[in-house]
Amino acid sequence: xxxxxxxVAVGFIVAGVLTVFFGTxxxxxxxxxxxxxxxxxxxxxxxxxxxxxxxxxxxxPFYMSVYFFHILNPKELLKGEKPMVEQxxxxxxxxxxxxxxxxxxxxxxxxYREYRKYFFxxxxxxxxxxxxxxxxxxxxxxxxxxxxxxxxxxxLMISATFKTFNEGPFLNKxxxxxxxxxxxxxxxxxxxxxxxxxxxxxxxGLFAEFNNSNTGLFTIFxxxxxxxxxxxxxxxNGLTELNYWRTPQCNMINGTxxxxxxxxxxxxxxxxxxxxxxxxxxxxxxxxxxxxxxxxLYRYVAPKTLFANGTDYSPNEGFCPCRQSGLLNVSSCRHNxxxxxxxxxxxxxDPVLLDYVQGLSPSEENHGLFIDIHxxxxxxxxxxxxxxxxxxxxxxxxxTETGKISEVVMPMIWFxxxxxxxxxxxxxxxxxxxxxxxxxxxxxxxxxxxxxxTIIIAALVHYKVKKSRTNTANISTEVxxxxxxxxxxVKGSHGLDPQEKSIMSYSEK
Numbered sequence: 001x002x003x004x005x006x007x008v009a010v011g012f013i014v015a016g017v018l019t020v021f022f023g024t025x026x027x028x029x030x031x032x033x034x035x036x037x038x039x040x041x042x043x044x045x046x047x048x049x050x051x052x053x054x055x056x057x058x059x060x061p062f063y064m065s066v067y068f069f070h071i072l073n074p075k076e077l078l079k080g081e082k083p084m085v086e087q088x089x090x091x092x093x094x095x096x097x098x099x100x101x102x103x104x105x106x107x108x109x110x111x112y113r114e115y116r117k118y119f120f121x122x123x124x125x126x127x128x129x130x131x132x133x134x135x136x137x138x139x140x141x142x143x144x145x146x147x148x149x150x151x152x153x154x155x156l157m158i159s160a161t162f163k164t165f166n167e168g169p170f171l172n173k174x175x176x177x178x179x180x181x182x183x184x185x186x187x188x189x190x191x192x193x194x195x196x197x198x199x200x201x202x203x204x205g206l207f208a209e210f211n212n213s214n215t216g217l218f219t220i221f222x223x224x225x226x227x228x229x230x231x232x233x234x235x236x237n238g239l240t241e242l243n244y245w246r247t248p249q250c251n252m253i254n255g256t257x258x259x260x261x262x263x264x265x266x267x268x269x270x271x272x273x274x275x276x277x278x279x280x281x282x283x284x285x286x287x288x289x290x291x292x293x294x295x296x297l298y299r300y301v302a303p304k305t306l307f308a309n310g311t312d313y314s315p316n317e318g319f320c321p322c323r324q325s326g327l328l329n330v331s332s333c334r335h336n337x338x339x340x341x342x343x344x345x346x347x348x349x350d351p352v353l354l355d356y357v358q359g360l361s362p363s364e365e366n367h368g369l370f371i372d373i374h375x376x377x378x379x380x381x382x383x384x385x386x387x388x389x390x391x392x393x394x395x396x397x398x399x400t401e402t403g404k405i406s407e408v409v410m411p412m413i414w415f416x417x418x419x420x421x422x423x424x425x426x427x428x429x430x431x432x433x434x435x436x437x438x439x440x441x442x443x444x445x446x447x448x449x450x451x452x453x454t455i456i457i458a459a460l461v462h463y464k465v466k467k468s469r470t471n472t473a474n475i476s477t478e479v480x481x482x483x484x485x486x487x488x489x490v491k492g493s494h495g496l497d498p499q500e501k502s503i504m505s506y507s508e509k
Contacts, residue, residue, distance in 0.1 A: 088395030155398030247318030
């Protein structure tokens with residue numbers, strides 16, 4: 001039985017049209033399917049094993065690198081000379097975070113406390129915790145500024161108290177003591193007779209209250225009712241707004257808890273988060289696109305207005321009393337001590353701050369903070385949060401420990417909290433959120449291309465078959481006409497052809 005090529009070609013054309021239709025439908029439906037999977041996997045739900053584990057235990061390496069500004073000329077500083085500092089470090093600590101007391105609520109929120117522990121990493125550090133460093137004594141120089149408006153007699157008594165407990169204007173102690181605390185008779189005295197004045201009731205250290213502690217009771221949205229709200233803070237320690245600052249806008253608790261953000265971000269999106277350590281909400285802005293191990297990302301950085309003063313950026317007026325731009329006055333949430341937060345080395349700050357201290361050299365590469373986000377899921381791929389702790393110092397009459405110190409915002413330490421997705425989590429993330437969507441995208445274009453190719457080839461075949469049949473039919477018609485002519489030769493006037501007529505004429509003669 002002969003195959004009808006024309007019908008086969010028509011069949012292939014129909015199949016091609018269906019394939020193109022399927023690919024076109026997949027082009028519209030595919031992204032919706034992917035988005036639906038992203039929504040299901042980014043909401044906070046114990047059923048979402050990968051994303052829930054990332055949120056609950058943060059199973060990726062996270063480190064805190066600490067740099068000290070070692071004072072090279074403490075004696076000259078007391079005489080009013082410009083301070084000279086030398087950066088020491090980094091002293092690197094592995095940070096372990098784990099959420100506990102996780103409680104889901106009927107209004108699609110979940111509350112938790114996140115506990116943190118730090119473990120020194122000698123192999124990653126430039127030095128040991130036994131290194132000695134000289135920095136300002138916050139207990140003396142900070143208290144001096146706090147007490148400058150008290151009666152002169154009281155200031156003399158405070159100075160006598162410092163001498164009684166052998167507390168000078170500068171500390172020369174090991175990194176371990178400065179970080180996690182050291183024994184101090186003055187601290188014991190203050191905790192006994194002025195309880196609550198210091199942040200810690202035990203040893204006094206710059207990070208003493210951070211280790212083995214939690215960041216407060218966070219209540220955030222799970223995203224079950226609205227994925228645009230996932231990870232956003234509903235309340236912190238029961239508060240929906242703060243009371244540290246002077247304006248409602250500055251007291252707002254905005255954004256997430258700083259670990260993940262809602263999915264489907266665009267270049268116009270910002271990255272708001274609330275930081276208990278900075279006592280305020282902060283907002284990062286889009287800088288540029290990028291890629292990490294084949295995963296597309298958006299880089300967000302701190303705007304220059306983040307720590308600008310109220311004069312340069314009026315919305316920050318509520319964070320005042322302010323000094324130069326580039327400094328955040330956190331005294332209102334740090335027991336009124338004259339402490340300021342800035343970018344390391346006064347990056348993005350008023351240049352005059354650099355003139356007050358020798359030994360600083362800011363750069364965006366080393367001192368700018370950034371967060372690299374996978375925009376489709378809101379998951380950070382690479383993070384570097386860099387902040388500097390500064391002490392406002394000045395000469396205070398009556399407190400002889402301050403000598404002739406010039407008025408200066410003195411950098412003490414800066415630290416970087418960094419982490420990036422790696423290992424099995426990265427592979428799973430890459431497969432689920434990069435490879436599979438790419439395969440689906442290639443499939444839709446593959447179906448459309450295959451369908452179009454099938455239609456074109458089948459149409460050509462059908463055209464050739466049809467043309468061949470037409471030519472065959474024409475040839476048959478001509479053959480039939482030619483055959484009829486051969487059977488009936490041309491006759492003469494008497495019904496004979498010329499040859500016959502010639503023969504007949506010759507015979508008659």
